[in-house]
Amino acid sequence: MAAIAASTGSSNVILIEKNSSLGKKLLMTGKGRCNLTNDCDLEAFLQRFSKNGQFLRDSFKIMFNSQLVSFFEDRGLKMKVERQKRVFPVTDRSSSVLRILENELKKNKVKIITDTGINSVLVKDGKVSGVLSNIGRSFECDSLILATGGVSYKNTGSDGEGIKVAEALGHKIVQLRAGLVPLIVKQKFIKDLEGLSLKNIRLLFNAGKKKVISDVGEMIFTKNGISGPLVLTLSCSIVDFLKDGYHVNCSVDLKPALSKDQLLKRFFKDVSDHPKKSIKGILKDYLPERLICTFLDLLNIPHEEKISHINRKVREDLLDMFKGFSFDIERGESIDFGMITQGGVSLKDVSPKTMESRIVKGLYFAGEMLDIDADTGGFNLQAAFSTGFLAGLSSIS
Numbered sequence: 001m002a003a004i005a006a007s008t009g010s011s012n013v014i015l016i017e018k019n020s021s022l023g024k025k026l027l028m029t030g031k032g033r034c035n036l037t038n039d040c041d042l043e044a045f046l047q048r049f050s051k052n053g054q055f056l057r058d059s060f061k062i063m064f065n066s067q068l069v070s071f072f073e074d075r076g077l078k079m080k081v082e083r084q085k086r087v088f089p090v091t092d093r094s095s096s097v098l099r100i101l102e103n104e105l106k107k108n109k110v111k112i113i114t115d116t117g118i119n120s121v122l123v124k125d126g127k128v129s130g131v132l133s134n135i136g137r138s139f140e141c142d143s144l145i146l147a148t149g150g151v152s153y154k155n156t157g158s159d160g161e162g163i164k165v166a167e168a169l170g171h172k173i174v175q176l177r178a179g180l181v182p183l184i185v186k187q188k189f190i191k192d193l194e195g196l197s198l199k200n201i202r203l204l205f206n207a208g209k210k211k212v213i214s215d216v217g218e219m220i221f222t223k224n225g226i227s228g229p230l231v232l233t234l235s236c237s238i239v240d241f242l243k244d245g246y247h248v249n250c251s252v253d254l255k256p257a258l259s260k261d262q263l264l265k266r267f268f269k270d271v272s273d274h275p276k277k278s279i280k281g282i283l284k285d286y287l288p289e290r291l292i293c294t295f296l297d298l299l300n301i302p303h304e305e306k307i308s309h310i311n312r313k314v315r316e317d318l319l320d321m322f323k324g325f326s327f328d329i330e331r332g333e334s335i336d337f338g339m340i341t342q343g344g345v346s347l348k349d350v351s352p353k354t355m356e357s358r359i360v361k362g363l364y365f366a367g368e369m370l371d372i373d374a375d376t377g378g379f380n381l382q383a384a385f386s387t388g389f390l391a392g393l394s395s396i397s
């Protein structure tokens with residue numbers, strides 16, 4: 001997007017990409033469907049950033065969600081709004097988004113050089129004068145936009161090289177941390193639940209005796225832990241507590257809409273209506289089968305035991321698990337598995353009005369390499385597109 005904006009006022013724009021093709025990460029977004037942006041209003045949008053959302057006000061004045069959607073719709077790719085105001089292309093394919101961008105680059109005669117990584121910036125009298133590549137090529141330029149991404153999913157090309165280049169020029173780098181990461185669970189029984197997804201559950205995380213965060217949403221069990229939209233969203237706070245050495249526990253309320261008393265009443269009525277049923281048979285109306293097996297194993301109850309043979313105390317223990325299925329968090333997945341990188345080029349060194357560096361004239365930054373990160377829902381791509389668009393326009397003015 002930065003190169004597209006720059007090419008509206010300059011006929012000499014070069015896009016240098018280290019991969020053999022453009023947009024490798026873009027193709028992975030939204031599970032291959034690309035959650036392009038979010039249809040919520042500006043204030044709600046800014047709140048979804050972990051701390052630095054205010055920095056984006058100027059970029060969003062130039063290109064916010066409606067302008068981004070129009071950019072694609074005007075070029076023939078219609079968008080649709082799904083639950084939680086997430087915006088996707090109607091094709092359900094991120095490749096359609098990439099195709100529009102590539103066509104625009106071609107139309108605006110941007111020269112694309114692939115298989116070439118930038119590893120240093122040439123500066124003369126405090127101003128950009130060119131770049132050097134990893135294959136020994138140099139390029140002269142008056143303006144340079146660095147948009148090399150964060151450090152997660154390194155196989156997509158964003159491996160932090162660009163952040164090192166910025167650091168070498170004197171920009172402060174805010175510590176890089178994983179954002180939106182799956183969490184690893186200590187207890188081995190989690191493996192038996194791999195692939196099971198749960199909707200409308202409440203997660204509550206405690207660090208020591210302190211309640212950290214709690215919310216309702218969707219989650220999925222992985223081979224060694226938990227993931228899914230709700231876990232990813234809450235993970236940023238959890239990772240910070242783990243880093244500080246806290247013992248973090250997660251408790252899943254599988255029936256957040258029912259109080260424990262309501263649940264007890266319903267359960268005991270079912271038990272008295274069907275005394276001959278097995279415990280597993282009764283629980284089928286309440287829980288997914290794989291979770292029933294795990295619960296029964298944890299409480300050492302034979303799966304086919306008749307409900308009438310199970311005493312009241314054990315039944316209550318079972319119901320406690322409905323409202324608080326609990327396990328310990330060992331750590332967050334490594335930064336490579338984070339959907340985004342927290343930290344990056346310090347915003348103190350960048351002008352929000354132009355995206356220009358405050359240290360090197362003619363150098364601009366855009367996208368995830370900046371110390372900006374947001375929740376899932378289309379917020380990160382909008383930030384990357386908007387900062388790229390502003391950097392592109394500023395570089396030619």
Ligand SMILES: Cc1cc2nc3c(=O)[nH]c(=O)nc-3n(C[C@H](O)[C@H](O)[C@H](O)COP(=O)(O)OP(=O)(O)OC[C@H]3O[C@@H](n4cnc5c(N)ncnc54)[C@H](O)[C@@H]3O)c2cc1C
Binds near residue numbers: 028036147338339382
């Ligand atoms: C699995 C996954 C799914 C996601 N889904 C969504 C989603 O649906 N919606 C959303 O809003 N966000 C999503 N995100 C986050 C979003 O993809 C990123 O925030 C966004 O791609 C950042 O854009 P960027 O242009 O700054 O960096 P990137 O997309 O990482 O692009 C950086 C580019 O720079 C190139 N590069 C790196 N170093 C150099 C160098 N030294 N020289 C030359 N080129 C270099 C890289 O090869 C890469 O092509 C997702 C992330 C992941 C990992």
